[in-house]
Amino acid sequence: MTTMTAAPPARRRTQVCPGYSIGLACWASSVPLARMAARTTLRCWGLPKETAEGVALVVTELVSNAVRHASLANLESPERCHLMLELTTPDTIRVTVYDSSPRRPVLRHPGDDDTSGRGLYLVAALAANWGVRPVTDGKAVWAVLKAGQQ
Structure with missing residues (x-):
């Protein structure tokens, strides 16, 4: 006898928790933690893997x-940075990173042989929009991404 079972329900996007934030020490080890938190959060929101x-x-x-x-501002005591992810619409994600440096980032166009300087270039390529704004104790760099646009 063959038993048929229903397929599991399709995963639906949820607005139950449209935001996530985490405070991080400005250490290199915080980068993979932030990346993992972002992937996990978007998976919970039901957004596509891409x-x-x-x-x-x-x-x-x-x-x-x-x-x-x-972290260059104070080598004795690590500064804090803060990551915030917001699902502003069902298909729009806003990423904001706060840090204590007042220096504004500069979008550079690195040459083929340059070994660094591509970070904001990649952000600009992936995001629908991005920018920086001053905050009381530093700055906030933000990017808005649309689901399926990558």
Whole structure:
């Protein structure tokens, strides 16, 4: 006798928890933690894997920049940075990284032989929009990504 079972229900996007944030020390070890948090959050939101990978790359670049630049200000005591992910519409993700450095990031166009300087270039390529704004104790660098646009 063959028993038929129903297929599991399709995974639906949820608005139960449209935001996620985590405070991080500005250490290199915080970068993979932030990337994993982004992937997990987008998976919980039911967004496509391709979208999660694009967001994870943007998170990696923005947190890496925060680690590199904010930690230079005080080598004795690690600074803090903060990652915030927001599902602003069912298909729009806003990534914001706060750090204590007031220096604005600069979008460079690195040459083929350059070994660094591609972070914001990648962010600009993946995001529908991105920018920086000053905050009381540093800056916030943000990027808006659309699901399926990566």
